Amino acid sequence: MPKGTLAEGGRGSEQHRRVSSVWKSYLYQLQQEAPKPAAVLCTDRPPDSPPYYGLEYHGTISRHHCEALLTENGTYIVRHSERAEGFYTLSMRFNDVIKHFRLYYDGKHYVGEKRFDTVHDLVADGLVTLYMESQAGEYLKKMSATSYLNSPHYTLTKSLRRHIRTNRYAVVDTENQQPISRKDTTIFSKPEDQDKDNSSTQDITTQRPHRFNVHTFTGLHWCGLCGHFLWGFVSQGVKCQDCNFKAHKQCSSRVPNDCCPDLKDLQSIFGADLTTSLRGSTESVPSVVTECVSEVEARGLTMEGIYRVPGSQDQIEALRLAFERDGNRVNLTEKAVPDINVVAGVLKLYLRLLPIPLITSQCFLRLQAVCKLSTREAKVSGIREALQTLPVAHLSTLKVIIMHLARVCDHSAVNKMTATSLSTVFAPTLVQSAALGENIQPADLLAMANSAQEPRVVEVLVVYHRDVFL
8 A cells, every 4th residue: 555644534433333243153162062073993894895984984783783882972983774785874973862874975975965075074064063953953043134234244344345436535645635546555435425334225235146155164254144153164154256255055045135246355354263364374473463563563652542542433444444455565654544543443453353352262261260369470370371272373463462562551651551451442352252151151251240350361461471471
């Protein structure tokens, strides 16, 4: 993005007050809890073993024999069907019950619509589906009832599409006072366009139908309509060929004609799972984090109220679009973005939009217990143990954030942002305990609410950052 000056924008958009709740982690947590597949191996390979089955094949055995072999939930075998010559049966134990499925192979293994490279993958996916249905059957039936106007896709892309389509500019060349060409920079809306946030759906939808195809997603992804996790390991949902809209198959039938192919060219940085977005990258921390942190430290450490004082929502949205389109090529210098609070706001927005919060539920509950310990040594040891439960990408990024907050805190005499102030501001973006509520006990929720544990957890990380991260 060439150097320029962001035109002053209005304060407004409800989007940034709603984004923290667009993603729902309950189904992701259920997938993590589902039984894991474990083949019961046959050491004496039967002579009739098909070449596409391994040691999980036990030949012709009875159902009674299956019960003796499958003693733990998640265990499975493949056997020759007693009742149908030439056919094979997958037998597996789930919820202390032995289940039997007719198993097919045509180059891929399958029992239904989904196709798998290995029987192990098929069983893993099946156990997740069975667990979902047993734990959240009614929940699954209701999840696609979300209104499109309240959906993550609509909430997070309506202003982006308006910026993309507008022919007016809010970035100007400071030397010539001329608009910078469309091909050279991101297009930003003028302040008066902010009023269009309240316009009808007809004003901002394209009326173009989506072209959905069943898709196997690599990594973790969430439904653009209901906001729930796309569970399973293959064919988890559908994806639009033209705009990359992702959804559960059952949700896609409720998505209106609102395909915007321009969105396909964006990088989906904001709102993407952290681990998934870094897969295949040479970066250990997203560039949007390192770039924003670097710029705030270059010119915002002595700014009073840094991270507490909000930047213009118009400018934050414009800068977000620049990151989505240009990645680490975005210019954050003072000439391009005069208000450092806009840069700070973009960093907070990125963290708030992570489907799995930077501090995961498992890590948070352990850190919550650490806060109650009395000695420094016990706290440091407890923090280190808790952080080891984080995915690698989360730990690397959290280290950058906490070390950055510590440097901001070092200037608290000038910027008025103490460890307590910073933890109060960042706790909702780093923890998002509202996402934990469906998977922890009511008593734990009450304790969290009464004791304001989220800020305390963040503050203890800032206070002990040298012992933990250095």
